[in-house]
Amino acid sequence: MKRNGTCxxxxxxxxxxxxxxxxxxxxxxxxGRVAEIGKGLKADKAATLDASGCVVAPGLIDMHVHxxxxxxxxxxxxxxxxxxxxxxxxTSVACMPNTNPVIDTPGVIDLICxxxxxxxxVNVFCIGAISTGLEGKDIANIGLxxxxxxxxxxxxxxxxxxxxxxxxALDYAKMFGVPYISHAEDKRLAADGVMHEGHYxxxxxxxxxxxxxxxxxxxxxxxxxxxxxxxxHIAHISSAGSVRIVREAKARGVPxxxxxxxxxxALTDACITTYDANFKMNPPLRSEDDRQALLDGLRDGxxxxxxxxxxxxxxxxxxxxxxxxxxxxxxxxxxxxxxxxELLHKGVLDLRGLIDRLTCAPAHILNxxxxxxxxxxVDGDVTVFDPDAETTVNADTFxxxxxxxxxxxxxxxxxxxxxxxxxxxxxxxxxxxxxEA
Amino acid sequence: xTAATKSKRSEPPPAAKWTHRHLLGLEDVSADEIRLVxxxxxxxxEVSTRDIKKVPALRGKTxxxxxxxASTRTRTSFEVAAKRLSADVLNITASGSSxxxxxxxxxxxxxLEAYRIDILVMRHAASGAPHFLSRHCTSRIVNAGDGxxxxxxxxxxxxFTMQERGKSFDxxxxxxxxxxxxxxxxxxxxxxxxxxxxxxxxxxxxTLVPKRFEEFGAQRTTRLDEALDGADVVYCLRMxxxxxxxxxxxxxxxxxxxxxxxxxxxxxxxxxxxxMHPGPLNRGIELTSEVADSARSAVLDQVTNGVAVxxxxxxxxxxxx
Numbered sequence: 224m225k226r227n228g229t230c231x232x233x234x235x236x237x238x239x240x241x242x243x244x245x246x247x248x249x250x251x252x253x254x255g256r257v258a259e260i261g262k263g264l265k266a267d268k269a270a271t272l273d274a275s276g277c278v279v280a281p282g283l284i285d286m287h288v289h290x291x292x293x294x295x296x297x298x299x300x301x302x303x304x305x306x307x308x309x310x311x312x313x314t315s316v317a318c319m320p321n322t323n324p325v326i327d328t329p330g331v332i333d334l335i336c337x338x339x340x341x342x343x344x345v346n347v348f349c350i351g352a353i354s355t356g357l358e359g360k361d362i363a364n365i366g367l368x369x370x371x372x373x374x375x376x377x378x379x380x381x382x383x384x385x386x387x388x389x390x391x392a393l394d395y396a397k398m399f400g401v402p403y404i405s406h407a408e409d410k411r412l413a414a415d416g417v418m419h420e421g422h423y424x425x426x427x428x429x430x431x432x433x434x435x436x437x438x439x440x441x442x443x444x445x446x447x448x449x450x451x452x453x454x455x456h457i458a459h460i461s462s463a464g465s466v467r468i469v470r471e472a473k474a475r476g477v478p479x480x481x482x483x484x485x486x487x488x489a490l491t492d493a494c495i496t497t498y499d500a501n502f503k504m505n506p507p508l509r510s511e512d513d514r515q516a517l518l519d520g521l522r523d524g525x526x527x528x529x530x531x532x533x534x535x536x537x538x539x540x541x542x543x544x545x546x547x548x549x550x551x552x553x554x555x556x557x558x559x560x561x562x563x564x565e566l567l568h569k570g571v572l573d574l575r576g577l578i579d580r581l582t583c584a585p586a587h588i589l590n591x592x593x594x595x596x597x598x599x600x601v602d603g604d605v606t607v608f609d610p611d612a613e614t615t616v617n618a619d620t621f622x623x624x625x626x627x628x629x630x631x632x633x634x635x636x637x638x639x640x641x642x643x644x645x646x647x648x649x650x651x652x653x654x655x656x657x658x659e660a
Numbered sequence: 661x662t663a664a665t666k667s668k669r670s671e672p673p674p675a676a677k678w679t680h681r682h683l684l685g686l687e688d689v690s691a692d693e694i695r696l697v698x699x700x701x702x703x704x705x706e707v708s709t710r711d712i713k714k715v716p717a718l719r720g721k722t723x724x725x726x727x728x729x730a731s732t733r734t735r736t737s738f739e740v741a742a743k744r745l746s747a748d749v750l751n752i753t754a755s756g757s758s759x760x761x762x763x764x765x766x767x768x769x770x771x772l773e774a775y776r777i778d779i780l781v782m783r784h785a786a787s788g789a790p791h792f793l794s795r796h797c798t799s800r801i802v803n804a805g806d807g808x809x810x811x812x813x814x815x816x817x818x819x820f821t822m823q824e825r826g827k828s829f830d831x832x833x834x835x836x837x838x839x840x841x842x843x844x845x846x847x848x849x850x851x852x853x854x855x856x857x858x859x860x861x862x863x864x865x866x867t868l869v870p871k872r873f874e875e876f877g878a879q880r881t882t883r884l885d886e887a888l889d890g891a892d893v894v895y896c897l898r899m900x901x902x903x904x905x906x907x908x909x910x911x912x913x914x915x916x917x918x919x920x921x922x923x924x925x926x927x928x929x930x931x932x933x934x935x936m937h938p939g940p941l942n943r944g945i946e947l948t949s950e951v952a953d954s955a956r957s958a959v960l961d962q963v964t965n966g967v968a969v970x971x972x973x974x975x976x977x978x979x980x981x
Contacts, residue, residue, distance in 0.1 A: 425872045426687070428787040428809030428847060497795075498788030543764055544786035546807065 224343050227255035228646025231266045232605060235274030239281055240579040241596035250279055252603030252646035260597060272648055274607045277640050280578045281597050282314025282345075282604025285555065286585040287379075287404075287458055287482060287530035290316070290347070293334060294323025299535035299624050301335065302342035304555070307533070307623035309650040311555040312639030314604035315346040315594055316533075317585075320357065321380040327352035327363045329371035336372060344649045345642070346604070348589065350375045353392050353403060357381045362392045369399040374589045377404035379458060382440060384410055386447070393451040402454040402480075402588060407440035407465065408506065417546050419492040419507040427495065429545065432507050434462035441465040445472035448479050456588055457481040459532050461506035463516030470525040480527040480588050481520070485561035486552055486629055488517045494629065500541045500548030501629045504534070518571050521580065528584035531558045535625030556621050557630045563610050563637020574610065582606075605643040612638040678976040682794050682801040685810035686848050691855040698820050700972035701965070707744055708967060717975050718747035721778040725751045726769075727804070728784045733939060733963070734804050734814070738781045741970035750777070765789065766796045773797055779977060782806075787844075800977040802970075808842050814938055815848030817969040819856065821961050822893055825934050829856035835887040835929075836860060836878075837919055838897030838946060839868045839908075845938045846897060850876055863887035864919060867908040884919050888928040895936045896921055896946040912945060921947040923954070934958045 232250040237260055239245075249264040250257065285308065291299040299307075308316050318335065320326035326335070332349045339347035351368030353376040355361045365376055376396055383389040383405070393403055413436040418424050420431025441457055445468060448455035457469060460481045472479045486504060491511050494502045502508060520526035534551025541548050554561075562581070566572045572580070586595025593602045616633045618626040642650040676692030686694070707715055723742040725735050735751065742749045754768070769780065779800045782790050787807030794801050805811040822832070834853055840846045840862050850873070853860050860878040862869050863886075874880050881887050888894060899915065909915050921935065935947065935956050943949045952959065 422872060422875055425841075425870070425875070426847075428807050428844060430808075498791045500792075539764060542766060544784065544789040544792055546786045546788075 224340055224644070225647055226645045228603070229253045229266065229269045230272060230603070230643055230646045230648060231264060231269045232272045232274050232279055232607065232643065233264070235277045235279035235607060237279045237597065238574055238578050239597040240575050241281065241583045242598055244597070245575065250597065250605060252605070252643065255645035256603050257597050257599055257601050259599065270648055272607065272641055272643065272651070274640070277607045277609045278574060280606045280608070281582040281595050282642070282644065283312050283559065283581045283606045284315045284585040284591070284595055285313045285531050285533065285558070286317040286528065286589055288316045288318055288533040288555065289321070289535065289551070290318040291535055292322065292338060293331065298537055301338045301347065303622060303624045304533070304535070305339070305344040305347060307553070307555040307621060309344045309642045309644070310622045310639070311557070312559045312606040312608055312642055313345060313555060314606060314642055314644045315348065315591070317348040317350050317374060317589060319350050319379040320352040320377060325352050325357050326350065326373070327355050327357070327368070329367045332368060332371040332373060345644050348372070348374045348591070350377050350379070350404060352376065353378050353383065353396070354388065359384050359388055362388070362395055365392070365396050365399055365401070369401055373401065374591065375402045375404050375456070377406065377458070379404065379406045382406040382408040382410060386443060390447055390451065393447055393453040397451060397453045400590065402456045404456045404458050405440065405444045406458050407437045407444060409436045409439045412436035412439065416507070417503060418495050419509045421492055421510050423492045423495055427498070434464055434509060434513065437462050437506055438464040438468060441468045445469070445477050445479050448472070449475070449477045452478065454478040454480065459484050459487065459506055459530070460517065460520070460526060461487050461509050461513060463513045466516045466520040466525055470520070470523070473525065481525065482528045482530045483517050483521065483526045484530060484532045485554055485558045485565070488514060488521065489561050489565045490629060498545045500543065500545050501552060501627050501631070503545060503548050503550055504532070504552050505550040521566065521571055527580065527588065529558065529562055529580045530585070531555050535623055536627045537625065541627045552627050552629055553621070553623050553625050554628070556623060557616055557628060559608055559639050560614055560616070560635040560637050561630060564635040567610055568636050603643065603646040606639060607641040607643070608637065608639045610637045612636070612640070614638040678980060681977070681980055682790070683812055683973055683977060684790050684794060684801065684803045686812045686815055686851040686855070687810070689812070694816065694819065694852055694855060697816050697969065697972050697976065698823060700975060701816070701820050701968040704971035704975070705965065705968035707971070713744050714746055715744065716746045718742065718745035718978055721747045721978055722775070723747045723749050723779045723781060723974065724772055724777045725749065725781045726772070727753045728782070729805070731783055731805070734783065737963070737966040738804060738970050741967045742974055744967065745971055745974055747974070765793060769793055769797050773799055779974060800980070802973060802977065805844050807844065809844050810848045811844040812848050813966070813970050813973055814845050815852040816973070817962055817966045818849055818895070818936060819852050820965045820969050821936065821958050822934070824961065824965065825958055827892055829853065829858050832858040832893065833891045834858050834860050834893040834895060835863060835891040836895045836897065837863045837884065837887060837921065839900055839903060840864055840873060840897070841868050841870055842900060842903070843897050849895065850878055861887045861891070865909065868903070884921070884925060885928055888925060891929040891933050893934055893936060894921060894926065894929055896941070898938065898940065899942050899945050916945055920945060921951055923948065923950045926951060926956070936962060939963070
């Protein structure tokens with residue numbers, strides 16, 4: 224991946240929450256870094272990107288994706304996953320450790336970084352395992368993982384089931400300054416559930432996953448974060464109770480943060496009445512009351528950031544009977560549009576708030592000091608999007624290898640227009656549509 | 661007077677026309693459509709009393725019984741029903757998930773459809789499997805039981821049996837006792853009875869009868885006597901012993917003590933109350949032999965009526981373009 228591009232983005236509305244900036248100006252990126260923001264900028268030999276009518280924001284960061292490489296390249300790989308990220312307006316992604324082999328040794332991080340250099344389109348950061356093999360028994364070599372580049376540790380997909388091991392892991396992780404990202408789920412309570420336990424699971428005869436299975440772990444994590452002082456980030460928060468627990472913990476000063484996915488703030492368990500496995504994910508889509516609580520959490524800052532939990536699965540893993548289908552949906556190419564449609568245009572967040580939750584907040588949580596901002600000197604990653612563009616989701620056109628989206632066919636207001644990474648335009652919708660024409 | 665002649669004839673003839681391509685459950689079937697099926701079943705029941713128990717209604721049609729779960733009663737009932745309508749019948753049993761077999765359910769059914777079949781009767785351990793399949797196939801689908809979701813033809817034959825035993829649905833008190841949460845029969849019965857105006861009381865321990873069932877218009881109690889008080893129909897569900905291992909129950913003995921229907925306890929129900937069970941019944945557990953073999957028991961009527969109701973369903977589906 225080339226790292227020192229020069230690019231002039233002209234005529235857009237520049238919004239950068241990190242410096243409280245909202246102005247109509249040009250943005251110049253020189254040698255891969257933000258050089259200047261101002262009116263009437265000129266730059267010789269620079270690629271020029273016309274952003275008129277669009278918002279120019281710091282490059283979006285998705286701190287929760289599954290790139291599936293190594294081990295599951297039939298679903299996605301670093302090349303296709305980062306292309307999908309670029310198409311969705313993301314300039315950086317952080318990939319979860321539940322690969323095969325698991326990201327629990329520096330060698331796997333080296334491999335991913337090397338593949339990202341060779342074939343990646345956007346920046347790739349690794350999240351290391353907190354326990355060896357994600358088995359929840361032995362603490363992983365967190366120090367070596369951080370040294371190799373891990374920006375956080377997590378047991379994503381499994382959830383740390385042993386409170387003692389987690390306590391020790393958090394104590395240990397503290398010296399490296401990386402956050403713990405919690406997949407909050409008590410597996411015994413979730414049992415064999417395949418959707419949210421509620422009215423619709425009762426009607427459909429599907430085993431339910433109670434909200435309590437998540438909330439017990441969120442409460443535990445808050446308690447252990449307070450005990451150890453290690454920052455705890457709640458992945459894909461989904462229930463009203465979890466939001467309440469995080470809000471109360473934050474008010475007490477506990478180092479806890481939380482993220483939400485577009486599918487959880489846009490959809491509910493009522494969508495499952497057709498038994499379409501593209502609505503099957505973990506945590507499950509919950510009730511309308513839960514969804515409203517997530518929106519409240521975004522409004523008041525209890526929920527810090529928006530992530531996709533991009534989870535590609537092949538056709539044969541989804542086009543089966545609902546209980547047998549794999550959990551998870553993709554989201555990189557729809558997240559910004561869904562967020563604009565459901566949050567911006569429905570008055571949950573303003574543009575500044577929306578951009579903050581997709582840029583500054585994840586950069587802050589992962590300590591990415593040169594990301595999530597357009598301050599002079601930081602990495603020249605920029606996302607250009609049109610918040611009013613009308614678009615129809617068509618999974619057949621996705622850059623991702625997988626098609627398991629619950630939003631296929633949705634008409635949405637808001638769309639990414641161009642993605643710039645280190646001064647290189649890695650995706651430009653207008654150029655792409657001209658090429659198609 | 662026979663049971664059949666005792667049934668209410670005062671209800672108006674059903675005005676509905678059957679328009680569904682599939683019978684996936686009773687959730688999207690209207691009260692009038694249920695009455696239409698019951699009315700057809702009454703006519704088809706007469707066929708089974710003839711010397712030659714066959715009509716040509718489905719001659720030239722092919723019905724496939726595709727059973728992914730072990731079943732003798734339901735499968736043979738569908739087979740008899742289809743044959744009495746002169747259909748050609750293919751019985752296929754398959755075990756386990758289509759995924760573990762290495763072939764998807766869609767591929768399995770596309771293979772069958774290459775034989776130009778007309779109606780697919782499917783039982784599957786996964787809730788929603790027939791609904792999923794209905795988006796991918798051209799034949800008509802009859803749900804013969806999907807996981808914990810629905811078993812619509814069982815509910816229709818239950819309703820038919822109640823009606824035949826002289827019960828009018830409006831205000832009818834039906835006590836359903838046992839493992840409600842895991843029962844597809846209970847779900848379909850609740851949906852069907854609700855549409856027809858019956859009063860449903862669900863009874864069992866809270867682990868098996870969660871409060872959420874009240875959202876479906878059913879009353880809920882943990883006391884058997886309360887459920888039986890003034891009941892017109894006492895519907896016992898089969899005790900699934902694996903629930904004991906899964907900590908839904910402390911023991912079968914305790915279940916029998918608290919929820920087993922005996923002749924003594926049945927005295928709380930109306931004098932003409934009937935006792936029903938989808939079978940196979942565990943004698944001495946859900947109900948005593950004294951109750952199971954009494955004149956109040958409609959268990960064998962349910963079996964007989966299953967054929968008539970399934971004939972009606974197959975006939976109606978075959979007629980939909």
